[in-house]
Amino acid sequence: MNTNGSYIDRVHKWGMIWNLSVMVILLLFPVAVGLIFSAAPDPHGLVMGLIATAPLYWAVGVVETFTYVPMLGAGGSYLSFVTGNISNLKLPCALNALEQAGVKANSEEGEVISTIAIAISSIVTTLIIILGVILIVPLTPVLEAPVLQPAFAQMIPALLGGWAWYLSRRTGKSP
Amino acid sequence: MNFSINSPILFFLVGFVIAVVLAQSIFFLAKAWKHGREIGMDSRKLKKTAVTAAVFTIAPAVAIVISVITLAKDLGVALPWLRLSVVGSLSYETISANNAENAMGLSFGSVSGLTASQYVTIASVMTISIMVGIWLVPVVAKKLLNGMIRMENRDRKWAEIFSSAMFIGMIAAFLGFVFCDVSSVFKGSATGLIPVCVMAVSAVIMSLAGIGVKRAKIRWIADYALPVSLIVGMASAIPITAWLG
Numbered sequence: 001m002n003t004n005g006s007y008i009d010r011v012h013k014w015g016m017i018w019n020l021s022v023m024v025i026l027l028l029f030p031v032a033v034g035l036i037f038s039a040a041p042d043p044h045g046l047v048m049g050l051i052a053t054a055p056l057y058w059a060v061g062v063v064e065t066f067t068y069v070p071m072l073g074a075g076g077s078y079l080s081f082v083t084g085n086i087s088n089l090k091l092p093c094a095l096n097a098l099e100q101a102g103v104k105a106n107s108e109e110g111e112v113i114s115t116i117a118i119a120i121s122s123i124v125t126t127l128i129i130i131l132g133v134i135l136i137v138p139l140t141p142v143l144e145a146p147v148l149q150p151a152f153a154q155m156i157p158a159l160l161g162g163w164a165w166y167l168s169r170r171t172g173k174s175p
Numbered sequence: 176m177n178f179s180i181n182s183p184i185l186f187f188l189v190g191f192v193i194a195v196v197l198a199q200s201i202f203f204l205a206k207a208w209k210h211g212r213e214i215g216m217d218s219r220k221l222k223k224t225a226v227t228a229a230v231f232t233i234a235p236a237v238a239i240v241i242s243v244i245t246l247a248k249d250l251g252v253a254l255p256w257l258r259l260s261v262v263g264s265l266s267y268e269t270i271s272a273n274n275a276e277n278a279m280g281l282s283f284g285s286v287s288g289l290t291a292s293q294y295v296t297i298a299s300v301m302t303i304s305i306m307v308g309i310w311l312v313p314v315v316a317k318k319l320l321n322g323m324i325r326m327e328n329r330d331r332k333w334a335e336i337f338s339s340a341m342f343i344g345m346i347a348a349f350l351g352f353v354f355c356d357v358s359s360v361f362k363g364s365a366t367g368l369i370p371v372c373v374m375a376v377s378a379v380i381m382s383l384a385g386i387g388v389k390r391a392k393i394r395w396i397a398d399y400a401l402p403v404s405l406i407v408g409m410a411s412a413i414p415i416t417a418w419l420g
Contacts, residue, residue: 007210010206011203011206012313012316012317014202014203014206015312015313015316016313018199018202019309019310019312019313020310020313021195022192022195022196022199022261022309023306023309023310025191025192025195026192026261026262026302026306026309027302027303027306029188029189029192029257029298029302030295030298030299030302032188033185033188033291033294033295033298034291034295036176036184037176037178037291037294037295038176038291039178039290039291039292039294039295040292040295041292041295041296041299042279042292042293042296044278044279045275045278045279045293045296045300046278046296046299046300047278048278049271049274049275049277049278049279049296049297049299049300050300050303050304052274052277052278053270053271053274053275053300053301053304054300054303054304057267057271057304057305057307058304058307060307061305061306061307061308061311062307062311064308065307065308065311065312065315066315066319067341067344067345069312069315069316069319069320070319070320070323070338070341071338071341071342073320074316074317074320075203075206075207077312077316078203078312078313078316079199079200079203081262081308081309081311081312082196082199082261082262082309083196083200083260083261083262084259084260084261084262084263084264084305085235085239085259085263085264085265086264087264087345087349088235088238088264088265089232089235089236089239092231092401093228093231093232096227096228096231096401097224097227097228100223100224100227100397100398101220101224106320106323106324106327108214109211109214109216111207112207112208112210112211112214112216112221113211113220113221113224115203115204115206115207116204116207116208116211116221116224116225116228117224117225117227117228118203118228119200119201119203119204119207120204120224120225120228120229120232121228121229121231121232122196122197122200123197123200123201123204124228124229124232124233124236125232125235125236125239125260126193126196126197126200126260128232128233128236128237128239128240129236129239129240129243129256129259129260130193132237132240132243132244133243133252133256136243136244136247136252139240139244140244143237143240143241143244144241144244147413148413150369150412150413150415150416150417150420151409151410151412151413152237152238152241152409153412154369154370154373154408154409154412154415154416155234155235155238155265155405155409156349156352156353156370157352157353157370157371157373157374157377157408157412158373158374158376158377158404158405158406158407158408158409158411158412159235159377159405159408160346160349160350160353160374160377161373161374161375161376161377161378161379161380161381161404161408162377162378162380162381162400162401162404162405162408163346163349164346164374164378164381
């Protein structure tokens with residue numbers, strides 16, 4: 001890909017603006033709730049909660065960034081790290097799209113395909129969650145039915161089985 | 176204002192954040208689509224990519240809704256809706272909510288009547304702890320991707336080895352999740368084999384799809400092979416769990 005080309009440079013510029021803006025908005029959510037309800041965070045709970053959670057996920061975040069960005073491309077990375085659910089949704093979705101389109105992530109076509117796949121996946125996920133939130137009362141007994149729980153508990157292994165095929169394609173041992 | 180975990184103002188705030196993130200997805204989609212057409216990509220290829228991505232997303236998104244329902248028991252609907260729509264992930268949100276509640280002497284899954292202070296604390300912990308990727312990507316993505324391209328221009332084979340190694344490393348990390356409980360077999364329990372069997376079912380479906388594409392020349396199978404293998408694999412977990420669980 002020609003890195004001096006204007007599209008990829010613009011993607012990085014847009015990504016920086018969007019990601020940093022969303023980060024500020026997200027950080028303002030607890031601040032806004034605190035101001036509206038005149039409540040401050042519990043200092044002990046905040047510090048202990050952060051100590052128990054942040055170091056692990058900050059380390060994971062660094063590793064995920066350096067691992068996933070080359071696979072997702074520029075636009076896909078900016079979107080994925082804002083919309084989340086990368087390993088269980090966005091990454092396999094993008095890899096599948098690249099595979100089906102027969103393009104590489106670091107090509108100009110790959111950049112387009114990866115971004116479209118991740119954007120569509122993000123939009124569909126957001127809409128399904130909105131639908132789930134609106135229908136939460138009738139949906140709860142259905143989705144929490146004991147008979148369905150093993151299916152949702154085993155989502156990652158079910159996903160990995162498909163990835164094994166993708167891996168075999170990458171290493172030239174396609175079925 | 177009196178606090179409630181399902182206060183309408185919380186839904187308004189969350190709705191605003193989600194609308195911004197939705198706008199970002201639509202913005203990048205429109206720009207990528209337009210650029211794809213500019214560089215001569217077939218619109219049918221772009222549409223096929225969009226349809227396949229949408230189909231693939233359905234099953235994992237339903238699993239995310241279940242996480243919203245699980246967290247909603249303690250935190251109300253608004254905060255889990257936000258956390259699982261923006262930045263978060265299935266595994267992370269439960270762990271971070273659990274840690275934040277434990278830090279305040281609460282027990283995850285049996286919390287009732289959170290105070291505004293406790294709510295703000297939990298929301299802060301869940302938000303701050305997951306923030307690395309969202310700012311690190313703008314800092315490193317350009318350098319990282321340019322570095323990959325430079326490496327490929329210098330030595331294509333080494334670049335491919337590097338890229339495959341990263342992918343295999345990631346798969347290896349996930350395989351730990353699948354095989355971590357296999358040793359339970361030696362203690363007389365077969366439950367540790369459930370994820371292994373589910374993965375095998377999913378891989379068999381993908382292999383059959385591969386054979387269908389290669390031998391029978393049915394190209395469209397490839398478009399839906401991954402979502403179908405995911406759904407069949409998940410569905411197979413029901414009888415497999417009943418058998419081994």
